[in-house]
Amino acid sequence: MWQRKPVVGVLILLLSLFGLVSPALAQDDGGGGQAVFGKLQYEDDNGDNIPAVGVVINVEGVGSGTTDENGDVSIPVPEAGTYPVSVDETTLPEGVSLRTIGRNSLDILVEDGQDKRFLFALTLGEGIGADVSTAASFSGKRVAQLTVEGLKQGLYLAMASIGLSLIYGTTGLVNFAHAELVTWGGLSTFFFNSYGFAGVLGFLAAWPAPFGDGSTLVVAVVLAVISGGVLGWILDKTLFRTFRKQGVSLIAQMVITIGLSILMRYLYLYFFGGAPRTYRQFTAQRAIEIGPIAITPKDLIAMGISVVILIGIGALLTLTRTGKAMRAVSDNRDLAESSGIDVQKVISTVWVYGAAAATLGGAFFALDQTKWDFGFRTLLLIFASVTLGGLGTAYGALVGALLIGLVINLSTLFLDPELKNMIALLAMVLVLMFRPQGLLGKAERIG
Amino acid sequence: MGIDWGIILQQFFSQSIGVNAMVFAMAAIGLNIHFGFTGLLNFGHVGFMAAGAYGVGVSVFWLDINFWVGILVGVGFCVFLALLLGIPTLRLRSDYLGITTIAASEALRIFVRWRGNRERTGASEGINDFADSFFRFNIFTRPGNESYDFLFFQYRANDLWVMLIGWSLVGFFLLLNWQLIRSPWGRALKSIREDEDAARALGKNAYAYKMQALALGGVIGGFAGMIQVISRQSVQPDTFNPVITFLIWTILIIGGVGKVWAPVAGSVIYWASISGLITFMRELIGTDLSDELERFFNLSILNVDQLRFVIFGAAMMLLMWLRPQGLFGNREEMALDDR
DSSP, X not given: OGGGHHHHHHHHHHHHXXXXXXXXXXOOXXXXXXXXXXXXXXXXXXXXXXXXXXXXXXXXXXXXXXXXXXXXXXXXESSSEEEEEEEOGGGSOTTEEESBTTOOEEEEEEOTTOOEEOOOOEEESOOBSSOOOOOOOXXXXXXXXXXXXXXXXXXXHHHHHHHHXXXXXXXXXXXXXXXXXXXHHHHHHHHHHHHTTGGGGSTTTTSOTTTSSOOOHXXXXXXXXXXXXXXXXXXXXXXXXXXXXXXXXXXXXHHHHHHHHHHHHHHXXXXXXXXXXXXXXXXXXXXXXXXXXXXXXXXXXXXXHHHHHHHHHHHHHHHSHHHHHHHHHHHOHHHHHXXXXXXXXXXXXXXXXXXXXXXXXXXXXXXXXXXXXXXXXXXXXXXXXXXXXXXXXXXXXXXXXXXXHHHHHHGGGTSOGGGHHHHHHHHHHHHHHHOTTOSSSOOOOOO | OOOOHHHHHHHHHHHHTSHHHHHHHHHHHHHIIIIIIHOOOOSOHHHHHHHHHHHHHHIIIIIOOOHHHHHHHHHHHHHHHHHXXXXXXXXXXXXXXXXXXXXXXXXXXXXXXXXXXXXXXOGGGOEESOOHHHHTTOSOOOOTTXXXXXXXXXXXXXXXXXXXXXXXXXXXXXXXHXXXXXXXXXXXXXXXXHOHHHHHHTTOOHHHHHHHHHHHHHHHHHHHHHHHHHHHXXXXXXXXXXXXXXXXXXXHHHHOTTOSSHHHHHHHHXXXXXXXXXXXXXXXXXXXXXXXXXXXXXXXXXXXXXXXXXXXXXXXXXXXHHOTTTTTXXXXXXXXXXX
8 A cells, every 4th residue: 555655655746736725826016107007898789897807918019918808908018109009910819809900909198107998998809990900011121020939939949858868768658747847837836936935835925025025036045946956856766666566558658648637727726726827037128130130138148048057957867967868868777777777767867957957948938928727838839840850769859849840830920829829739740741750760660 | 504405416417428428428439439449548528429429519600501411511520530540650659649649639629729710700709599400490498598307307498408418319320239249349359459560460450440439439428518508609729638538437437448338338427426526525524524624624615616527537556557347347357469
């Protein structure tokens, strides 16, 4: 019976981590400065005003927000100036559209310290006016901008994927719960950012600063990455090492990771709630223009860090003893074991690094906003990346992720952005048909 | 305020053989053919449900053809989806099928809710009120929402009609399954599950068998999708999300992988116990304990429904680990190995 205890341990850990701190999560912190705000509503057939819930409003170069149950939304902006505000039409409620078709963007002049209202008129049924043209415009500026967006998504995706690929390489396990580690990155960064390290101890959360108060984003990200590594270690130590010892088959383990994924995801929802959250700092940032492209400094820095980390992982794999051991286990586990490599230790290390990288990827993905299921939404892209690059190869995941990021963003030149995640799947199926081992995989029999 | 045990028992019994239990039993029968008998790792079963549901919906809504012909279109969609998934992946190792199927089911959902498909699939609005032809033959004729009561069971007239047809279909599929598995075709499937190379060495075309199994299980899953949307008179893209696939997996594992009638047992057990439990929790929140529950477990009426998923996620893990053959399965037969 002793083998059953680890699961209980993990459950208690997860529960206590969130359970004790949950009262704190219910609080809302207001921001200073200035903001753009508005109320989205439409008239129903009886002439009553119905709030439009869950509509995404983007402030170009700053960020986005979602309307709450009253249709209200407020997005903080960093300084006075003119901001283009647009409404994401795909998020409008069913059967509701803009009253004037195509008028989905406004320029809002914000003065220092004052909030400014914007207005989008909505109507039930089809709007009137300009014709609907989904044909995307094609320009050099747009290509450049999308390439940068693609690189950004690709870099974050690479960090999210590399762990999945390494874990698969060393253990043969496809970890469906990997996306939940990505979510963990966003949520735990938000948590440390808002409530500080001491907030983990629950009862301290109600105390005044510095105990219950949050740390700055940079510290929060570091804490989150450490917590992610620890989580990876715990998962391996309590669950997967036990399974390997007991000889639980890989297929059974795969199904278990699916159960784990659902369990973790709905625990997030249970304790964290369904509303999207934003970090305390750097949410309102104005894009800077570099030549034809516009990008926020936070994304630029995050991309820089991603490149450094990914190069670091590459160096780790090629230059250090640990890295060589990882690759050896990946190539041939039995041979590695018989030449004196401690396979269990290598696998444990892979889990720690892989989970930490996924956490960092998640923390960066969540720079705009974080939600209980955002990791799961990237799972499809993560799978596409590792399959494209070659399941089990570390560099493959990197190349695959960059390619997927570029392809799906550039595809919006020709296709409706709503469909861009489908392109990732299409790429994956094509690869499976013609080069099933992936771009960087070794041609071996996998059927 | 005390706990109303009557409503808990009523939920427990009504849900045990209700529309949900029937739909998921049928879907699990399809998955049982994939995973239980052939060893195919299908993580996108909800895609087949969506294919069947949209087959009917699209036929009535867009193509404007007869509802009953629409059912055939739904079957056709499922076979087509099986071919689409099977051709690139069935020759590869099983984890590739798993990854592709989950991705394909998600892509299908994205595609049908795409606004460009508004005239065809209704996009995010879905398709509503398309199944009048089905309810025209309803033999339970109490008007409106007046319900039929019997002991702890309570159903609306339309649900009763859906259940009658649905459970008959489930019975038919069980019989079909039972006969097929005893046939030479079924034995070939099992041999592929046990050792694909050995089956091939004996001259069996494993690829063709796997494809047939994928299509057959897919069509049964498609029927589950159809009857589900018929019961609601509404096809909504977001009801076909990946969590549904995993719920079907859990139900299959509860019952026992590879046993013909186990999906039905699994579904009845799951829906009865989870409905009873959640109703109990709701009742508990209604008592004086609500403050303590909120303080210590963060449990309130707002998030009590999410417990359902937490519980089934945990159940899926524990069952697959400690009792992978399920409650009624046979461990020797269901020795999962890696293909």
